[in-house]
Amino acid sequence: MNGEWIEIKVVTKSEAVEPVSGIFYGLDVKGVAIEDPNDITERPSGPFTWDYADYNIFEYGKDAAIVKAYFSKEEQIEEILNFIEEKLKELRDLGIDIGIGKVIRNKVQEEDWANEWKKYYKTTKIGNSIIIKPKWEDYNPKEGEIIVELDPGMAFGTGTHETTMMCIEFLEKYCKKGDRVFDIGTGSGILSIVASKLGADEVIGVDLDEVAVDAAKINVEYNKVNNVKILHGNLVDVVDGTADIVIANIIADVVIYLASFVGNYIKDNGLFISSGIIKDKQDEVEKVLIQNGFEIIDKNNKGEWVAIVAKK
Known part of the structure; x- marks a missing residue:
């Protein structure tokens, strides 16, 4: 590179x-x-x-x-x-x-x-306990804080964007010990690492961008999480089985596309957490999710962006 x-x-x-x-x-x-x-x-x-x-x-x-x-x-x-x-x-x-x-x-x-x-990427607290710390900064963690060390390089996902923040907050709320998690469009690997540190038993992050895959693998090593696997490719081509949570922080049109088949990769009563959705597209995304058998159970917005939690 x-x-x-x-x-x-x-x-x-x-x-x-x-x-x-x-x-x-x-x-x-x-x-x-x-x-x-x-x-x-x-x-x-x-x-x-x-x-x-x-x-x-x-x-x-x-x-x-x-x-x-x-x-x-x-x-x-x-x-x-x-x-x-x-x-x-x-x-x-x-x-x-x-x-x-x-x-x-x-x-x-x-x-x-x-x-x-x-110089412009600083340690950030998200939700109740998640601390996103640039690899090159020092930070003294407080009791109960979960530290994620990151060097995103050329991959999307520093934790400062509203869509990433909302996804992290929903992972903190819904991800539990023993879960299996699929992270679609993993970027820097930030959401995969957060899921692991929240107690997920197995996490698979996928991305079509080879640069992102390289960055995510490096960040996984930084954080010493041995239950996270980063794969290059499309969800349907490289992942087998089902997950308790599938998370996709991409764009609305891709979420709409995923809605038609992502349920095949989610366990019964499992969750699809999606973001990267501009407010103007929220109703369309929710409609497509419902049409494909999902129940909208939670949502949040920051700025012009929306995140949605849908239950299979």
């Missing part, structure tokens, strides 16, 4: 993050992430070579959001840029407000950006 990468970013609006993310998921991305002004505690300065180097998110207003992805320099970048522009136009034609919809391309030295962003 060392060397030069091409970073492509779309400056959009918070409510359009999901459909814009969907554009990147249609490409062979080597990492995808979302930047939100609410997640930034101090204004960056200096000659950085990462994503705040060439512009500042604050210049686009409090409602601005950035979806970014990384590609190897050997890929057909011009074709990828044209594809993204065409898809953004389609979103506009559908009446989706994507804000300025600006597309920015940068050459990024992985070593540079991978170290600079760490």
Whole structure:
């Protein structure tokens, strides 16, 4: 993973993050992430070579959001840029407000950006007891706290995004000792590790992104959880049997797609925890879940995002 990468970013609006993310998921991305002004505690300065180097998110207003992805320099970048522009136009034609919809391309030295962003990623408490601690920070745990050490690298899932927070809170509420858990789109592996530390007996995290799989495996090693297996591929291709909990922190359209068959991988009375759902898609997701035999038993929202717990 060392060397030069091409970073492509779309400056959009918070409510359009999901459909814009969907554009990147249609490409062979080597990492995808979302930047939100609410997640930034101090204004960056200096000659950085990462994503705040060439512009500042604050210049686009409090409602601005950035979806970014990384590609190897050997890929057909011009074709990828044209594809993204065409898809953004389609979103506009559908009446989706994507804000300025600006597309920015940068050459990024992985070593540079991978170290600079760490300045803005701090230890965070989520729920009643989960502490997400960057690998490079010191922290003295209090009694009863569960520490998850993380270095997400180029994979989604630092714990600071609202969707990840809600999924962790629901795992804390529903995951119990002896559970078997499937984590779809594991990203950095954060949810798999949390499930293990909450007492799950076996956890399987899957992701289509090889970069995410590599990052998740490293984070599993950091946390010394020997009951977590990280697999590259699709749930239906690489996982056998059923789980007490299946969790998917992806996007609404993928949750809708999963709803038609994910029940085959969930035990009777088991749970499907889903997030990455923009508020405007909540009713549609709930309707599809109910149509496929699920009962909505819990839900939460933070910002523009929703998380749903459905019982089989």
